[in-house]
Amino acid sequence: MIPYVPPEYKREGFNCPHCNAFADQHWRTLRDDYLVGRAADPYVAKSVCKHCGQPSYWFDGRLFHPPSGGPPPNPDLSPEIIEDYNEARRIVNDSPRGAAALLRLCIQKLMVQLGEKGENINHDIASLVEKGLPVEIQQALDIVRVIGNNAVHPGELDIKDDLPTALSLFELLNQIAESMISQPKRIKELYAQLPESQRKAIEERNKKSPTSSAAG
Numbered sequence: 001m002i003p004y005v006p007p008e009y010k011r012e013g014f015n016c017p018h019c020n021a022f023a024d025q026h027w028r029t030l031r032d033d034y035l036v037g038r039a040a041d042p043y044v045a046k047s048v049c050k051h052c053g054q055p056s057y058w059f060d061g062r063l064f065h066p067p068s069g070g071p072p073p074n075p076d077l078s079p080e081i082i083e084d085y086n087e088a089r090r091i092v093n094d095s096p097r098g099a100a101a102l103l104r105l106c107i108q109k110l111m112v113q114l115g116e117k118g119e120n121i122n123h124d125i126a127s128l129v130e131k132g133l134p135v136e137i138q139q140a141l142d143i144v145r146v147i148g149n150n151a152v153h154p155g156e157l158d159i160k161d162d163l164p165t166a167l168s169l170f171e172l173l174n175q176i177a178e179s180m181i182s183q184p185k186r187i188k189e190l191y192a193q194l195p196e197s198q199r200k201a202i203e204e205r206n207k208k209s210p211t212s213s214a215a216g
C-alpha cells in the first residue's frame with residue numbers, strides 16, 4: 001500500500017482531498033487570484049491538484065475546503081463503519097479530538113464485524129488475543145482505543161490540536177482492516193481456486209496430524 005500523505009500547507013505534493021490521488025499541488029494565495037489592489041488576507045491560500053484540477057482552500061495554514069482529511073477507508077469495512085470513518089475525515093482538520101473519538105467508535109463496531117460483542121472494546125481485544133491475534137494488530141487496536149478514549153475523557157493524553165496523531169489513527173484502522181478482513185478474504189479466495197483433490201488432501205493431512213504444520 002502506498003503511504004497516505006495528508007494535505008499540508010505549502011507542501012508540494014500530497015493525497016488530494018478531492019480525488020485521493022497523490023499529486024503535485026499548485027499553490028496560490030487568493031491575492032494572486034482576485035484580491036489584487038485590496039489589503040488581501042495573506043493567510044488565505046489555494047492549492048490546485050495537478051491530477052484532477054480541483055482547488056482546495058486554506059486559511060491560516062489549515063485546510064477548510066473541502067472538509068476532508070485522512071486516507072480513504074478500507075472498502076471491506078462495514079458500511080456503518082465507513083460512515084463513521086468518513087465523518088471523522090470530514091472533521092479531523094477542525095477537531096482531531098472529535099475524529100479520534102469517532103475512530104474509537106469504528107473500532108467498537110469493527111469488533112462486532114469480527115464476531116465479538118462490541119460492548120467493551122478492552123474485553124473484545126482480550127478475546128481476540130486468546131484466539132491468536134497478532135501482537136502488532138493488538139497494539140494498533142489498543143492505540144486507537146486509548147487515544148480515542150482520552151479524546152472523550154481528558155486524561156494524561158491531550159490531542160486537542162494534534163492533527164498528526166489523529167491522522168495516524170486512520171492509517172492504523174485501515175491496517176487493522178487489511179490484516180483482519182481483506183487479507184484473509186483474499187487468501188480464502190485464492191485457496192478456493194486450488195484443485196478440489198488438493199484441498200481434500202490438505203484437509204486429510206490436517207486431520208491426521210494437527211500439530212505437524214509447524215514442522216512443515
Ligand SMILES: [Zn+2]
Pocket residue numbers: 016017018019020021023049050051052053054
Ligand atoms: Zn485531485
